[in-house]
Amino acid sequence: xxxxxxxxxxxxxxxxxxxxxxxxxxxRGNVLVSDSVKTQxxxxxxxYVDAVCKKLLPLLQQVGGAERIKGMxxxxxxxxxxxxxxxxxxNLPWKGVIPLAAxxxxxxxxxxxxxxxxxxxxIGEMAYGAARGLKDFIMITLGTGVGSGIVINGQLVYGHDxxxxxxxxxxxNPEGRACGCGRKGCLETYCSATGVARTAREFLVQRTxxxxxxxxxxxxxxxxxxxxxxxxxxxxxQDIFEYTGTILxxxxxxxxxxxxxxxxxxxxxxxKSGDYIMKPVQKAMEENVLKIYExxxxxxxxxxxxxxxxxxxxxALGWEVRDN
Amino acid sequence: xxxxxxxxxxxxxxxxxxxxxxxxxxxRGNVLVSDSVKTQxxxxxxxYVDAVCKKLLPLLQQVGGAERIKGMxxxxxxxxxxxxxxxxxxNLPWKGVIPLAAxxxxxxxxxxxxxxxxxxxxIGEMAYGAARGLKDFIMITLGTGVGSGIVINGQLVYGHDxxxxxxxxxxxNPEGRACGCGRKGCLETYCSATGVARTAREFLVQRTxxxxxxxxxxxxxxxxxxxxxxxxxxxxxQDIFEYTGTILxxxxxxxxxxxxxxxxxxxxxxxKSGDYIMKPVQKAMEENVLKIYExxxxxxxxxxxxxxxxxxxxxALGWEVRDN
Numbered sequence: 001x002x003x004x005x006x007x008x009x010x011x012x013x014x015x016x017x018x019x020x021x022x023x024x025x026x027x028r029g030n031v032l033v034s035d036s037v038k039t040q041x042x043x044x045x046x047x048y049v050d051a052v053c054k055k056l057l058p059l060l061q062q063v064g065g066a067e068r069i070k071g072m073x074x075x076x077x078x079x080x081x082x083x084x085x086x087x088x089x090x091n092l093p094w095k096g097v098i099p100l101a102a103x104x105x106x107x108x109x110x111x112x113x114x115x116x117x118x119x120x121x122x123i124g125e126m127a128y129g130a131a132r133g134l135k136d137f138i139m140i141t142l143g144t145g146v147g148s149g150i151v152i153n154g155q156l157v158y159g160h161d162x163x164x165x166x167x168x169x170x171x172x173n174p175e176g177r178a179c180g181c182g183r184k185g186c187l188e189t190y191c192s193a194t195g196v197a198r199t200a201r202e203f204l205v206q207r208t209x210x211x212x213x214x215x216x217x218x219x220x221x222x223x224x225x226x227x228x229x230x231x232x233x234x235x236x237x238q239d240i241f242e243y244t245g246t247i248l249x250x251x252x253x254x255x256x257x258x259x260x261x262x263x264x265x266x267x268x269x270x271x272k273s274g275d276y277i278m279k280p281v282q283k284a285m286e287e288n289v290l291k292i293y294e295x296x297x298x299x300x301x302x303x304x305x306x307x308x309x310x311x312x313x314x315x316a317l318g319w320e321v322r323d324n
Numbered sequence: 325x326x327x328x329x330x331x332x333x334x335x336x337x338x339x340x341x342x343x344x345x346x347x348x349x350x351x352r353g354n355v356l357v358s359d360s361v362k363t364q365x366x367x368x369x370x371x372y373v374d375a376v377c378k379k380l381l382p383l384l385q386q387v388g389g390a391e392r393i394k395g396m397x398x399x400x401x402x403x404x405x406x407x408x409x410x411x412x413x414x415n416l417p418w419k420g421v422i423p424l425a426a427x428x429x430x431x432x433x434x435x436x437x438x439x440x441x442x443x444x445x446x447i448g449e450m451a452y453g454a455a456r457g458l459k460d461f462i463m464i465t466l467g468t469g470v471g472s473g474i475v476i477n478g479q480l481v482y483g484h485d486x487x488x489x490x491x492x493x494x495x496x497n498p499e500g501r502a503c504g505c506g507r508k509g510c511l512e513t514y515c516s517a518t519g520v521a522r523t524a525r526e527f528l529v530q531r532t533x534x535x536x537x538x539x540x541x542x543x544x545x546x547x548x549x550x551x552x553x554x555x556x557x558x559x560x561x562q563d564i565f566e567y568t569g570t571i572l573x574x575x576x577x578x579x580x581x582x583x584x585x586x587x588x589x590x591x592x593x594x595x596k597s598g599d600y601i602m603k604p605v606q607k608a609m610e611e612n613v614l615k616i617y618e619x620x621x622x623x624x625x626x627x628x629x630x631x632x633x634x635x636x637x638x639x640a641l642g643w644e645v646r647d648n
Contacts, residue, residue: 078616088616157583159460159583160459160620162584164582166614167581169614170578174574181615250498253495254495257494258488258491259474259488260483260488288495291506292412292490293487
């Protein structure tokens with residue numbers, strides 16, 4: 001990260017299916033000011049960009065204007081770093097290929113880079129979090145889905161087309177659960193928040209024992225309910241985490257054989273379920289890893305502050321933007 | 325590859341469990357002279373290094389001496405690029421950690437780099453073969469075992485410890501075949517030459533139909549026999565390749581989700597079984613790959629000449645050696 005005294009800030013923007021959050025960040029990772037818009041309110045991409053800029057411009061004024069900004073980083077689903085485009089994102093209102101980085105550059109006069117949200121998280125972790133000083137690590141984001149950002153030799157892996165690092169869609173069981181991607185048994189069908197809720201519904205049918213989760217209508221169970229029940233000592237809820245963590249840890253052992261990372265960093269809601277998830281992940285990872293990697297790869301939790309994590313992650317990309 | 329007119333050659337050396345082959349190579353990938361020693365004849369590493377040097381020095385004289393050599397590249401099982409060491413190689417006579425690159429440097433006065441054989445193959449393919457001009461590809465070597473060399477952004481992936489890229493030990497079936505590494509269901513238990521022979525033995529027991537392979541004592545079947553039978557129209561032999569190729573192609577689809585390579589290059593005996601193996605590999609890869617990668621990753625065969633491939637691959641590393 002190179003800090004230019006005349007341009008001491010970056011803008012970070014996280015585009016989610018529901019909200020778009022953006023803020024101005026300093027070199028220490030403090031989010032100075034931030035705001036948001038509702039992503040789904042804007043069917044047309046032009047109206048969306050206008051709405052964001054309308055709220056972002058006053059923030060920029062507060063820090064001395066756009067000329068004080070080194071760059072803007074955007075994290076978005078299906079974001080392509082090479083082209084600065086969002087491509088065929090199933091959960092966003094705009095179809096096809098959207099040249100979003102160029103649109104913001106034109107409107108704001110700020111050099112803008114864009115990548116997918118998990119890659120942004122990995123860059124944020126390198127700049128401000130648990131990956132400071134690491135050159136080889138894998139970031140796994142456990143949210144509604146499972147995403148990943150892979151860093152090798154200090155550089156994010158984008159692949160030949162800009163879409164590398166979709167470890168949530170590694171198939172862990174060819175006969176497994178149907179995935180939104182159209183295939184079966186992807187890691188994210190088990191190890192995302194929705195995967196945990198799905199496991200809860202399966203376990204409640206397969207098993208007969210008592211569980212606090214039986215007090216909730218099956219279709220309404222979310223992963224937070226499973227966590228709350230586990231904390232209260234609910235055996236079935238704890239077994240759900242054991243099951244989830246074992247699948248994740250086994251997959252991580254395979255990922256290690258690819259890039260032999262110094263650390264794997266877990267990020268997102270599920271990662272905050274503490275030992276309920278971390279213990280089985282660690283155990284399965286150690287039991288399944290190839291001998292030459294044994295005991296070498298650390299399993300870490302993200303150190304990005306929760307409320308700010310998405311904006312921070314994206315903002316870190318703003319430091320890397322080349323000046324035009 | 326930078327060619328220095330005063331040092332226009334490199335030495336390539338491939339250390340196998342049976343033979344150690346070495347040769348002098350020019351910048352176009354011609355092996356000018358070569359020789360070999362029997363690896364297993366030397367229990368002591370000093371004697372082995374002496375024996376290699378005794379045969380290598382006359383070759384060096386033929387091209388004008390060691391001062392004409394830019395560098396030496398060594399491909400060896402369990403080779404660690406960072407340290408120039410061979411570490412705990414199960415199939416070599418020398419136990420523990422062997423500082424082989426330093427030993428050769430001292431004996432010959434030639435800067436020496438060392439890596440594992442599959443990484444050497446990947447570098448060779450970049451320098452002289454099917455990967456010329458590619459920046460993102462994965463090399464899969466299908467030999468007695470299954471090895472891999474991963475190139476991202478034009479650089480080989482070594483990982484934080486020098487041992488990245490053991491894709492032959494990705495677990496493709498947790499309940500699967502016992503592997504020499506002590507775990508179960510590794511890719512190489514199915515997709516190596518020994519894996520094919522193992523599948524043959526399994527199929528011959530499970531099925532009752534006729535097969536040319538029934539004329540060979542089960543324990544003596546090797547993958548070449550399966551190929552020969554397939555060529556003669558033997559259905560069971562063809563099914564073995566179908567089975568093998570499907571497992572490999574499915575695994576490759578998962579590898580693509582990691583680094584989104586422009587190409588996957590297959591190398592080694594099995595890759596030469598032509599359409600019998602390539603068709604099911606391609607089919608399974610296409611059927612199992614995530615939609616955003618569809619039709620993007622080429623499946624290629626190695627273009628390194630057979631007899632020279634091992635020496636060529638290792639020699640390519642010699643061009644990258646830093647001058648001391």
